[in-house]
Amino acid sequence: MLFVEDQTEEQQLSLITITENDLGDDNSGSESTSGLLQASRDAFQQAAAFNWGQARFRIRGLDNEYGTTLINGLAMNKIYDGRPQWSNWGGLNDATRNQEFTLGSAASDYTFGGILGTQEINTRASIYRKGSRVSFSGTNTNYSWRTMGTHASGMNTNGWAFVVSTSRRWAEEGYFDGTDYSANSLFASVEKKFNDKHSLNFTSIYAQNRRGKTSPNTQEVNDLKDFKYNSYWGWQDGQKRNSRVKSIEEPINMLTHYWKISDKTNLNTTVAFQTGFVGNSRLDYQFANNPDPTYYKNLPSYFLKLQSSYAQTGVDDQGNPIYGNQDAIDARNGFLNDGQLNWNSMYYTNMVTNGGGRSAYVLYEDRTEDKQWSANSILSSTLSDNIVMNAAVNFKKLNSRNFQKLLDLLGGSYFLDVDTFYTDDAAESDLNNPQRKVVVGDAYGYDYDLNAVVIDGFTQFKFNYKKLISTLHNLYQNAISKRREL
Numbered sequence: 001m002l003f004v005e006d007q008t009e010e011q012q013l014s015l016i017t018i019t020e021n022d023l024g025d026d027n028s029g030s031e032s033t034s035g036l037l038q039a040s041r042d043a044f045q046q047a048a049a050f051n052w053g054q055a056r057f058r059i060r061g062l063d064n065e066y067g068t069t070l071i072n073g074l075a076m077n078k079i080y081d082g083r084p085q086w087s088n089w090g091g092l093n094d095a096t097r098n099q100e101f102t103l104g105s106a107a108s109d110y111t112f113g114g115i116l117g118t119q120e121i122n123t124r125a126s127i128y129r130k131g132s133r134v135s136f137s138g139t140n141t142n143y144s145w146r147t148m149g150t151h152a153s154g155m156n157t158n159g160w161a162f163v164v165s166t167s168r169r170w171a172e173e174g175y176f177d178g179t180d181y182s183a184n185s186l187f188a189s190v191e192k193k194f195n196d197k198h199s200l201n202f203t204s205i206y207a208q209n210r211r212g213k214t215s216p217n218t219q220e221v222n223d224l225k226d227f228k229y230n231s232y233w234g235w236q237d238g239q240k241r242n243s244r245v246k247s248i249e250e251p252i253n254m255l256t257h258y259w260k261i262s263d264k265t266n267l268n269t270t271v272a273f274q275t276g277f278v279g280n281s282r283l284d285y286q287f288a289n290n291p292d293p294t295y296y297k298n299l300p301s302y303f304l305k306l307q308s309s310y311a312q313t314g315v316d317d318q319g320n321p322i323y324g325n326q327d328a329i330d331a332r333n334g335f336l337n338d339g340q341l342n343w344n345s346m347y348y349t350n351m352v353t354n355g356g357g358r359s360a361y362v363l364y365e366d367r368t369e370d371k372q373w374s375a376n377s378i379l380s381s382t383l384s385d386n387i388v389m390n391a392a393v394n395f396k397k398l399n400s401r402n403f404q405k406l407l408d409l410l411g412g413s414y415f416l417d418v419d420t421f422y423t424d425d426a427a428e429s430d431l432n433n434p435q436r437k438v439v440v441g442d443a444y445g446y447d448y449d450l451n452a453v454v455i456d457g458f459t460q461f462k463f464n465y466k467k468l469i470s471t472l473h474n475l476y477q478n479a480i481s482k483r484r485e486l
Helices: 007-014 043-052 219-224 326-337 343-353 466-485
Strands: 068-071 099-102 118-121 131-138 145-152 160-171 181-193 198-212 233-236 239-242 245-249 252-260 265-285 312-315 321-323 361-382 387-408 443-463
Touching: 219 326, 233 343, 343 361
Parallel strands: 068 118
Antiparallel strands: 099 118, 131 145, 145 160, 160 181, 181 198, 198 245, 198 252, 233 239, 245 265, 252 265, 265 361, 312 321, 361 387, 387 443
16 A cells, blocks of 8 residues: 655645734835745744744845746736735735745746745645635634634535635734734635646635735834834824735636646646735825824924033933933823824814815825736656656736825815925926826826736756765765764
8 A cells, every 4th residue: 555645635734824004014124934834844944933033034135036936927016116016915814825845046846936935826626625714713813803714615526616714804003003913815726627637727716905014113103102102193083094005906817727647747738817905004295294103393403412411311210212402302291191183183284274275284195006917837747767857838918097086185185296305397207297286086196007018937856876975974974984983
């Protein structure tokens, strides 16, 4: 009797789950490598993922643009920055458990890969274990509660198989102050097996995510408040309103054809379409003071001069700094007593001071709207007992619109499409429409398209000779023995 290792169970048992907030923020510094979210029994990686977290550890210090994440053979890394958007399938843990991971520069059957390895997520309906699963959990991190349900039918006698999975994660406030969270995810995969050689699978993934961000703080701010302080929110009508909100909706639809040409050769072809947007909101202001409570002119350090009479003179019984300058003391007390965004003040400026006309303060969104077609074919063939060939051709066509979208006039009637840091024509965003007035929903500031067509392919041969491996092993053992003798 021949026993074969169940790779599916192996991958499920070893999957490390990290939220997309950990893995897919706005810059490379806050993004982890894909290796922390893989099916891997490597003890070091698991300890790093669970105990250290993405903010303190990156494999080899590399950003995750050096790794490749794939779904059904299609690379999910964005064309413009090379990084995957983990939120596109966030919350669908049960639906994305079928993974194959290659570490470092090891050969992958699906792509040429990078120095950080590859992750292939397979959503073929027939490979999911038949059954249903419902879970409910609580946490004190980015969200408070999560509910998730998954059902897999298995392949029936008519050649049909389907999988559905849905989840919701939410929090009125996460671990940090003012960080609300709302995410809904839906997954569906349907496969039709026509015969032993041909099978067709359709996968649809929709993941909507909206979360309030937390501010990076200087040591001075942490000393005055604490590490959970978040300067991005303020009170409005008795509710905490965060000015920095990240919203993501980029549904994915893909169709995959599996062709078993022979017992030793397979050809898999996938076509996918993805559209949607990623938005990051923030405040904008003109001819007015910076509303950020941690703006350097609002902090005690701004009033401290080189003269000793202006310097910090010590700390009190609670460890708070004592200043020898009254302006610094006033700034310190004001920051300690409040230190949050003042939404009422911004509304008052727009509605009363400016008479409800031009807004001095507005809320806008840095928005990216993508439309991308992708296609690829992957050929795998066992040429002999010792040689396996993998080859693929990939195609991507992207249209990406990037612009500032006005979200809220905060009580005013319009906002000027100008840059107040410049003068005359240099201040105008659109010279054909100087002093242009924009309202909610308008694009302003910048508005450009990024169009790209990418075609690539690879061929690789994997050789496996026991004699060569044995020879290398013996050479290694001999080298170790000689070193010990010396």
